[in-house]
Amino acid sequence: MHNKTIAELSAGLEAGEFSSVELTQCYLERINSLDEQLNSFITVTAERALEQAKNADAQRAAGNAGILNGIPLAQKDIFCTKGVKTSCGSRMLDPFISPYDATTINKFNDSGAVMLGKTNMDEFAMGSSNETSWYGPVKNPWKQDAVPGGSSGGSAAAVAARLAPAATGTDTGGSIRQPASFCGITGLKPTYGRVSRYGMIAFASSLDQAGPMTRTAEDAALMLNVMAGMDPRDSTSVDEAVPDYTANLNDSMQGLKIGLPKEYFSQGLDDSVAKVIESALQEYEKMGAVIKEISLPTSNLAVPTYYIIAPSECSSNLSRMDGVRYGHRCEDPKDLNDLYIRSRGEGFGPEVKRRILVGTYALSEGFYDAYYVKAQKTRRLISNDFNQAFNDVDVIMGPAAPSTAFNIGELTDDPITMYLSDIYTIAVNLAGLPGMSIPAGFVNGMPVGLQLIGKHFAEAKLLNVAHQFQQQTDWHMKVPASFK
Amino acid sequence: MQWEVVIGLEIHVQLSTKSKIFSGASTAYGAEPNTQACTVDLGLPGVLPVFNGEALNKSVMFGLAVGAQINERSVFDRKNYFYPDSPKAYQISQLYYPIVGEGYIDIDLEDGSQKRIGVTRAHMEEDAGKSLHENFHKQTGIDLNRAGTPLLEIVSEPDMRSAKEAVAYMRKIHSIVRYLGISDGNMQEGSFRCDANVSLRPIGQEEFGTRAELKNINSFRFVEKAINVEIERQMDILESGGSVTQETRLYDSQKNETRPMRSKEEANDYRYFPDPDLLPIVISAEEIEAIRKTLPELPDAKCARFMQQLGLSEKDAKALTVDRDMADYYEQVQQAIGDAKMAANWILGDVAAINNKNGLEFKDCPVNAEQLTGLLKRIKDNTISGKIAKEVFEAMFSGEGSGSEGDADTIIDKKGLKQITDTGAIETIIDRVIADNPGQVAEFQSGKDKLIGFFVGQVMKASKGKANPGQVNQLLQKKLRS
Incomplete structure (x- = not known):
């Protein structure tokens, strides 16, 4: 049962092969017995899940079950869930029980989906390896010495290890696509504004976007059908019609114009990863796609631009965690300053502090124009590059990450190299475009992801392109040996 | 040495919207602490602001009323600082692109002449909550009911040269926002507050002296006193060869002195940047024109009309039009009795006097326009004399009658005050x-x-x-x- 996709599970529920309660129990048992090895969940909400499953079964019996009715899902612990600890991977929010549901959680609840629990993540989504979590690192199911990627590492590991059929993630600079690549699953970061950010704890507001992390592109389409849409509570969500993302999955690849940015295949890319990407591209050529070299000349500006904008926004977004109203508060504060300094000093880990400091510096008087304003200008240039490229091609492809998963502890003392592991994903966030990572092969037993980048609101096209690849290949069907 | 006083004001006007500027919570004053603060106002993790368009309409009305440029694109910025009554640890305000650009108003000076005072800009922002220091032993209580209440901050040019001019400017702005109906202007409840920047320079010098900012003064009387006491303080320093420190000072009305709140060294770097949670506010020229059409007659225009149409003196017309409630009251009575002068004399005389004596705003006057109309009609038709009318008026003021035009007759009958004409x-x-x-x-x-x-x-x-x-x-x- 645990090797089925959402589409298959939904059909099984509808055919009465098993109930949602049975399905939920199956996954809860897997989590119970296997997650010790991975640490992919921060909170498992077993009781609540079984309650939801019971309701879902009743709903199905009453004849009004949608596709996701009764399907167990894991939610990244960045989404506020009413009555459940919502930690965002931080000691700061370890005591925080959210009094409200994020819009995404509401939508899944309304769809009848079951929440298995909340997945581990880099603290406040700041990290590329899941090592910054207050709850400890997550292990990669393919090799437990390796990181699962981050920040949605818990979600990626849980889906790869079949501890959940699918999960949610969020992506500010690659936090869905890079762990999807490292864990060999399908991850979609939608267009900025496609999915509501309400109730999703903000890291960098102008970049954050939630999306599905699944086994297949078809499942990602089913998830996005629920998640997408304008939300009156989020002014940055866009009032753009939501299509049925499954409708065009089977469109032909004949004549599809694929752009390969030459900058993505130059220095820094692991040779064996490059080979995997090249063979994936050959699959597309076989299906009738046309491949064309393009240039994104400002690619080298993406990482520095991101590391001004994202820390600047996070330095302000995280200021509300001050120990006054909720979250961690230090013991016996002497006065107000002591309360702030110790609560925040104890509540935040080193990577979060590093980014708050960088952002605070970049926004300070005298530096604002040189850093923040300039970064906004280069952000515009990066965006223009993509717009230019999309005049000639339908979709851009390349690696999702420069290497396969590195080992736990390997890069913790080298933040710059760690930051560079998001080099191919970050520009997509800066431009607000949709991007995916899909399993494309292996190097030394570790998965490699192919990144697909689309035009604004072209999620249906990306899902179609990904689905067609998955009709020809079975990389996405591979299961890590210890989790079969 | 002869010194010239230079004053600029920042006035915070609470816009009278039903709900807050970025959330659906009510803005009503005086509720139990923290009962009007929703998840957004509490600054919980994950919440997002959504702009209340009503605040935009009201801000644009103000801009049009002071002849200002309305910026078709304005942007909300975050002003970052830690304080317990600032739940997000930043205030959403407009620094770089405010909604209202440069404008002006004309104020009346004591010698009867007018002076034009520049309005530099006006921008929308949210109010903070309140810290409550009483009743909490060694602790501070936080009430977030006020957090997120919409404010319009109106910044003047440093055009005022005395405390009296500053008060005249403040009164004029107060009059305009009340006329526009964009604020209740209630100073006790903090709906209209003022910060004053005060500095001195030798007469003839172009360059400004170092200024002190007097924070949160909430009455016309205190503005005048605070500025005057600050002028004296600075003059003493300068006369004795010292120099003024740039700092924020607080006026203590009980001791009638100003004292430092925080100095420049401790000043915050607010790290302003555009709020990524909110889109730029865009308003078209057509929308601005549509708002212009909703503007009521403003005090200057009404004053001119009272002089031209009704033949009132400039002094009376000005006095009647400062307060929109008074002007409306006057117009109602005047139209009903057809005697502009008599209505003016009564309203500026007996009615204003008794209100002042009882510390009442005009809108709270217990004698309404219908009642006064009934009374003045009886003077005109010789039923009672002017002197008896005062007695009837006082009876009305102390609550006799039902609030209708017939009250005068009832009171005259009851007290047997009818004039003997036989x-x-x-x-x-x-x-x-x-x-x-x-x-x-x-x-x-x-x-x-x-x-x-x-x-x-x-x-x-x-x-x-x-x-x-x-x-x-x-x-x-x-x-x-x-």
Whole structure:
């Protein structure tokens, strides 16, 4: 049962092969017995899940079950869930029980989906390896010495290890696509504004976007059908019609114009990863796609631009965690300053502090124009590059990450190299475009992801392109040996 | 040395929207602490602001009323600082692209001349909550009901040269926002507050002196006192060869002194940057014009009309139009009785006096326009004299009557105050007065004309003020000279 996709599970529920309660129990048992090895969940909400499953079964019996009715899902612990600890991977929010549901959680609840629990993540989504979590690192199911990627590492590991059929993630600079690549699953970061950010704890507001992390592109389409849409509570969500993302999955690849940015295949890319990407591209050529070299000349500006904008926004977004109203508060504060300094000093880990400091510096008087304003200008240039490229091609492809998963502890003392592991994903966030990572092969037993980048609101096209690849290949069907 | 005072004001006006500027919570004043603060106002993790368009309409109305440029694109910025009553640890404000650009108003100086004061800009922002220091032993309570209340901050040019000018400017802005109906202007509840930047420079010098900012002054009287006491303080420093420190100071109305709140060294770097949770506010020229059409007649225009159409003096017209409630009251009474001068005299005289004496705003005057209309009609038709009318008015003020135009008649009847206009009845009284005062009669008849006042007084007294004074005079003259 645990090797089925959402589409298959939904059909099984509808055919009465098993109930949602049975399905939920199956996954809860897997989590119970296997997650010790991975640490992919921060909170498992077993009781609540079984309650939801019971309701879902009743709903199905009453004849009004949608596709996701009764399907167990894991939610990244960045989404506020009413009555459940919502930690965002931080000691700061370890005591925080959210009094409200994020819009995404509401939508899944309304769809009848079951929440298995909340997945581990880099603290406040700041990290590329899941090592910054207050709850400890997550292990990669393919090799437990390796990181699962981050920040949605818990979600990626849980889906790869079949501890959940699918999960949610969020992506500010690659936090869905890079762990999807490292864990060999399908991850979609939608267009900025496609999915509501309400109730999703903000890291960098102008970049954050939630999306599905699944086994297949078809499942990602089913998830996005629920998640997408304008939300009156989020002014940055866009009032753009939501299509049925499954409708065009089977469109032909004949004549599809694929752009390969030459900058993505130059220095820094692991040779064996490059080979995997090249063979994936050959699959597309076989299906009738046309491949064309393009240039994104400002690619080298993406990482520095991101590391001004994202820390600047996070330095302000995280200021509300001050120990006054909720979250961690230090013991016996002497006065107000002591309360702030110790609560925040104890509540935040080193990577979060590093980014708050960088952002605070970049926004300070005298530096604002040189850093923040300039970064906004280069952000515009990066965006223009993509717009230019999309005049000639339908979709851009390349690696999702420069290497396969590195080992736990390997890069913790080298933040710059760690930051560079998001080099191919970050520009997509800066431009607000949709991007995916899909399993494309292996190097030394570790998965490699192919990144697909689309035009604004072209999620249906990306899902179609990904689905067609998955009709020809079975990389996405591979299961890590210890989790079969 | 001769010093010139330079003052600029920042006025915070609470916009009278039903819900907050970025959330659906109510803005009503005086609720139990933290009962009007929703998840957004509490700054919970994950919440997002959504802009209330009503605040935009009201801000644009203000901009148009002061002849300002309305910026078709304005942007919300975050002003970052830690304080317990600032739940997000930043205030959403507009620094770089405010909604209202440069404008001006004209104020009246004491010598009767006018002075133009520049409005630099006005921008929308959210208010903070309140820290409560009483009733919490060694602790501070936080009430977030006010957090997120919409404010319009109106920044003036440093154009004012005395505390009196500053007060005149503040009153004019107050008058305009009340006319526009964009704020209740209630100073006790903090809906209209002022920060004053005060500095001195030697007369003739172009360059400004170092300024001190006086924070949160919430009455016209205190603005004048605070500025004057700050001018004296700075003058003492400068005269004795010292220099003024740039700092924020607080006015203590009880001690009538200003003292430092925080100095420049401790000043915050607010790290302003555009709020990524909110889109730029865009308003088209057509939308601005549509708002312009909703503007009411403003005090200057109304004053000019009162002078032209109704023949009022400039002094009366100005006095009647400062407060929109007074002007509306006046117009209602004036139209009903058809006597612009009489209505003006009463409203600026007796009505204003008794309100002032009781510390009432015009809108809270217990005698409404219908009641006053009924009263003035009875003066005009000689049912009562002006003097008796004051007695009836006082009865109304102390709550007699039902608030309708008929109240005057009811009170006149009940108290038997109707004027005696019956010649026979007046003659009877006159005859008695003449009979009782033979000595004065003889003196009058021997040429001491001034005594007529004595006889009128006696007759009025005997009639308890009810005899028609004109008739009394006429009949007395006739009888005494016969």
